[in-house]
Amino acid sequence: MRTVSEQVGPVAPPRWLRGPWRWLVLALAAxxxxxxxxxxxxxxxxxxxxxRPLVAFPPLSRGFHIFxxxxxxxxxxxxxxxxxxxxxxxxxxxxxxEPPTYNVAGAPVGIGQGAALAGGARPAPGGSFDNMVxxxxxxxxxxxxxxxxxxxxxxxxxxxxxxxxxxxxxVTASGRKLVLIVAPDKDTVDQRFVSSxxxxxxxxxxxxxxxxxxxxxxxxxxxxxxxxxxxxxxxxTGQPSFLALDSHWSDRSSTTVxxxxxxxxxxxxxxxxxxxxxxxxxxxxxxxSVLNGAPMQGSDVRWLLTRPGVAPGATTxxxxxxxxxxxxxxxxxxxxxxxxxxxxxxxxxxxSVRALDQIAPFFADLTYIPEVSRGAVEGPQARAAxxxxxxxxxxxxxxxxxxxxxxELVSAVGSILAPDVLDALQSALxxxxxxxxxxxx
Amino acid sequence: MxxxxxxxxxxxxxxxxxxVWLTPRSARNLVVALFSLLFYVxxxxxxxxxxxxxxxxxxxxxxxxxxxxxxxxxxxxxxxLAATAxxxxxxLAIWKYGTFAQQQFxxxxxxxxGSTGSVLRIALPIGISFFTFxxxxxxxxxYRGVRPAQRHPVAFVTYxxxxxxxxxGPIVRYHEIADQLPERRPDRLGDFAAGFxxxxxxxxxxxxxxxxxxxxxxSIFALSSNQLTTxxxxxxxxxxxxxIYFDFSGYSDMAxxxxxxxxFRLPENFARPYSAVSITDFWRRWHMSLSRWFRDYLxxxxxxxxxxxxxxxxxxxxxxxxxxFWHGANWTFLIWGLYHGSWLVLERVTGYRxxxxxxxxxxxxxxxxxxxxxxxxxxxxxxLHAAGSMLQAMFVPRFGPLPDTVTAAANTQRTLTFxxxxxxxLIPGRFVLGRFLEASTSRIGSLARVGVTAVAAPYAAVLVAxxxxxxxxxxxx
Numbered sequence: 066m067r068t069v070s071e072q073v074g075p076v077a078p079p080r081w082l083r084g085p086w087r088w089l090v091l092a093l094a095a096x097x098x099x100x101x102x103x104x105x106x107x108x109x110x111x112x113x114x115x116x117r118p119l120v121a122f123p124p125l126s127r128g129f130h131i132f133x134x135x136x137x138x139x140x141x142x143x144x145x146x147x148x149x150x151x152x153x154x155x156x157x158x159x160x161x162x163e164p165p166t167y168n169v170a171g172a173p174v175g176i177g178q179g180a181a182l183a184g185g186a187r188p189a190p191g192g193s194f195d196n197m198v199x200x201x202x203x204x205x206x207x208x209x210x211x212x213x214x215x216x217x218x219x220x221x222x223x224x225x226x227x228x229x230x231x232x233x234x235x236v237t238a239s240g241r242k243l244v245l246i247v248a249p250d251k252d253t254v255d256q257r258f259v260s261s262x263x264x265x266x267x268x269x270x271x272x273x274x275x276x277x278x279x280x281x282x283x284x285x286x287x288x289x290x291x292x293x294x295x296x297x298x299x300x301x302t303g304q305p306s307f308l309a310l311d312s313h314w315s316d317r318s319s320t321t322v323x324x325x326x327x328x329x330x331x332x333x334x335x336x337x338x339x340x341x342x343x344x345x346x347x348x349x350x351x352x353x354s355v356l357n358g359a360p361m362q363g364s365d366v367r368w369l370l371t372r373p374g375v376a377p378g379a380t381t382x383x384x385x386x387x388x389x390x391x392x393x394x395x396x397x398x399x400x401x402x403x404x405x406x407x408x409x410x411x412x413x414x415x416x417s418v419r420a421l422d423q424i425a426p427f428f429a430d431l432t433y434i435p436e437v438s439r440g441a442v443e444g445p446q447a448r449a450a451x452x453x454x455x456x457x458x459x460x461x462x463x464x465x466x467x468x469x470x471x472x473e474l475v476s477a478v479g480s481i482l483a484p485d486v487l488d489a490l491q492s493a494l495x496x497x498x499x500x501x502x503x504x505x506x
Numbered sequence: 507m508x509x510x511x512x513x514x515x516x517x518x519x520x521x522x523x524x525x526v527w528l529t530p531r532s533a534r535n536l537v538v539a540l541f542s543l544l545f546y547v548x549x550x551x552x553x554x555x556x557x558x559x560x561x562x563x564x565x566x567x568x569x570x571x572x573x574x575x576x577x578x579x580x581x582x583x584x585x586x587l588a589a590t591a592x593x594x595x596x597x598l599a600i601w602k603y604g605t606f607a608q609q610q611f612x613x614x615x616x617x618x619x620g621s622t623g624s625v626l627r628i629a630l631p632i633g634i635s636f637f638t639f640x641x642x643x644x645x646x647x648x649y650r651g652v653r654p655a656q657r658h659p660v661a662f663v664t665y666x667x668x669x670x671x672x673x674x675g676p677i678v679r680y681h682e683i684a685d686q687l688p689e690r691r692p693d694r695l696g697d698f699a700a701g702f703x704x705x706x707x708x709x710x711x712x713x714x715x716x717x718x719x720x721x722x723x724x725s726i727f728a729l730s731s732n733q734l735t736t737x738x739x740x741x742x743x744x745x746x747x748x749x750i751y752f753d754f755s756g757y758s759d760m761a762x763x764x765x766x767x768x769x770f771r772l773p774e775n776f777a778r779p780y781s782a783v784s785i786t787d788f789w790r791r792w793h794m795s796l797s798r799w800f801r802d803y804l805x806x807x808x809x810x811x812x813x814x815x816x817x818x819x820x821x822x823x824x825x826x827x828x829x830x831f832w833h834g835a836n837w838t839f840l841i842w843g844l845y846h847g848s849w850l851v852l853e854r855v856t857g858y859r860x861x862x863x864x865x866x867x868x869x870x871x872x873x874x875x876x877x878x879x880x881x882x883x884x885x886x887x888x889x890l891h892a893a894g895s896m897l898q899a900m901f902v903p904r905f906g907p908l909p910d911t912v913t914a915a916a917n918t919q920r921t922l923t924f925x926x927x928x929x930x931x932l933i934p935g936r937f938v939l940g941r942f943l944e945a946s947t948s949r950i951g952s953l954a955r956v957g958v959t960a961v962a963a964p965y966a967a968v969l970v971a972x973x974x975x976x977x978x979x980x981x982x983x
Binding site: 078086087089090091093094097098100101102114115129135136139140143145146149150153156157160162163165166167209216262264268358 | 693917969
């Protein structure tokens with residue numbers, strides 16, 4: 066019968082740890098524990114590597130909460146962290162040919178602490194990618210969420226179409242015009258770069274096809290169906306609509322498809338009044354590569370859109386809205402140069418933001434408000450504030466342009482179709498009907 | 507605060523090491539005690555007051571239960587021991603099992619058509635299972651006269667709150683460490699050098715292996731019963747078996763290494779458990795410090811195996827029911843404990859436990875591993891229904907493609923890590939990589955030890971630091 070010794074370890078350091086081995090191990094240990102502190106002493110400071118500023122040192126008045134705050138502060142201000150993130154991404158891609166995953170190592174698993182610790186974090190219902198970015202073919206990157214949400218949306222098809230009808234009814238019944246634009250996901254448009262073995266891809270493709278078909282069949286009067294237009298553009302130019310390293314489409318697609326389609330829905334004369342031409346090729350850093358922890362640059366032709374005869378007026382950034390501003394544009398135009406005159410609200414995501422400089426000169430009075438999912442990130446109170454701000458802005462508008470990415474539109478958290486958002490809009494608009502209609506002069 | 511976190515590795519540890527080395531040897535316990543309380547308050551917040559209250563009670567109780575204390579009678583010592591043990595167990599019962607007990611009561615009332623108010627949720631203080639067992643070990647050892655009561659409050663706080671073992675063990679019986687507390691270690695650099703490789707290997711086991719395999723197990727245990735197939739269920743059970751071993755033994759390695767760096771020798775907690783040839787053997791190798799605690803303070807006082815066969819079986823069942831329940835307030839843990847208790851009894855009844863280790867070694871090892879893996883299903887499943895679904899999928903053949911959630915979780919890196927980890931635990935029992943790295947005195951052994959440390963520590967550090975990366979998609983705003 067085997068017996069296991071109950072002796073604790075030896076008193077003296079082991080024999081092998083004499084002479085040079087000891088110094089080698091000590092050097093390794095010192096480098097391991099003291100490298101970040103050491104480089105900090107020599108002036109190396111952490112820089113923001115995520116899309117937010119570094120967390121400030123918490124005040125002592127936080128009481129016991131200071132420890133949680135200090136943990137985030139210590140992570141943000143850890144020198145060499147950027148190097149670690151880049152190294153991890155490089156190792157993952159070079160050794161395993163796949164984007165890195167970002168699991169936060171943490172508490173021990175299931176050891177006397179009860180079920181709360183057993184197994185650690187669990188996947189969200191419907192599943193998720195730990196790595197936010199998925200590699201496609203030819204070096205293309207995709208957002209993992211596009212596949213997961215495509216496959217397992219928060220809304221059923223019936224709920225989705227019912228909510229779209231409800232949004233349309235709420236806005237149009239109040240006397241306002243609603244232009245609805247859905248920015249198709251990258252994998253919806255450029256499926257040929259999606260690897261066939263990508264999890265959720267097959268399921269996502271089928272679900273998305275059904276959703277787009279349902280969207281078209283709804284017959285909403287001012288729904289701008291971008292998907293066929295992008296597909297036509299791809300066939301015409303022979304170029305993909307989206308950028309290989311980015312979650313957004315190219316500047317060409319943004320200008321000649323997105324901006325044009327939005328304006329056409331308001332008045333066909335608008336886009337025709339602009340001068341549009343390809344400009345120089347410019348480098349860009351792909352947002353998906355940044356999410357990957359290994360920023361990469363690509364290049365894209367910049368498209369120039371100018372409006373002769375339009376004098377930019379005041380551009381004011383009003384209330385900081387959950388770190389993202391609500392921006393108000395006022396423009397004037399020479400006689401004969403058309404502008405959308407009624408107060409217009411553009412509710413949109415990063416696709417709109419990227420095109421704002423091109424969109425704004427077509428409006429006499431335009432307000433841009435970021436989507437409510439910003440609030441969801443900050444917590445329930447911020448979400449409520451975001452929804453209230455959106456309702457208030459729509460209440461004051463005559464024309465409402467809603468642009469939202471496909472993946473976000475089917476998310477219960479981020480979508481304008483979420484029941485709490487629609488309830489708030491219904492309540493706000495019912496009290497403030499409009500009847501002026503759209504005028505483009 | 508986890509050992510595998512930036513705040514611990516690159517703020518807490520450097521600060522601790524600098525203070526330890528800048529202060530006299532005699533101040534070691536004070537430094538360790540203060541840093542341990544800081545470590546605890548970081549993760550547990552105001553629960554530090556509960557810990558301090560327990561420390562105060564048990565410190566005082568140690569003096570009251572000590573033999574030969576100013577003519578105190580045996581009866582009075584026994585009463586004080588009973589009162590202190592009741593206090594310690596009561597603390598554990600309230601904070602760890604209070605919510606669970608209420609839930610069961612409410613469910614029972616509901617079943618009989620009654621109604622109750624809402625369940626009062628009681629937060630679980632980190633490490634309560636461990637510090638309670640340390641306190642019990644202390645008062646019992648002192649009562650038995652195995653070691654005298656600790657006179658120095660600082661040394662007592664050091665024993666109870668010592669951060670290497672505070673939140674995940676090993677469970678250190680007082681008599682194992684009592685003699686080390688007053689030591690003034692002459693070779694602090696030697697201790698540090700001796701502990702670091704062990705710590706680095708543990709960190710690598712946790713961060714590189716366990717955290718890679720975990721998402722595979724998580725994705726499968728999250729499947730609904732109609733999504734589970736036989737291959738997926740076995741993959742999930744095997745993945746969890748590997749995850750919990752590399753995670754827990756990695757944590758123990760880190761604890762032992764950290765203790766060593768500070769001049770303490772903590773007891774071993776694992777001895778290649780998946781090499782076991784029986785469940786009896788498994789429990790000599792898995793979470794050894796817990797087995798020893800239950801053996802010394804419960805199984806033997808109950809009579810152990812000195813009574814009738816029936817009494818021995820009862821003792822085993824009772825001990826393993828409590829072992830299971832100690833792991834968490836859920837029926838799944840109780841079933842897991844009873845499952846192991848049943849195998850232990852069966853091995854006694856059949857005489858299987860007395861077979862020579864070499865007899866049918868490979869087959870017995872595989873069978874033991876099979877039994878243990880099946881047991882982990884109860885341990886990991888969120889409830890008995892989920893465990894039942896998983897076991898049904900494992901044993902009633904059902905085939906189909908792996909769900910997307912599983913293929914998404916089982917990327918190349920994780921699948922490779924899973925395969926290598928499985929290979930490591932299934933290689934012949936005589937070749938123990940950890941033992942070779944820990945104890946080989948040859949030049950090759952030293953080279954391997956330092957080489958593994960030099961590769962594993964930086965890679966683990968990269969994963970820990972990179973694991974904190976959490977950008978927000980809309981960075982262009």
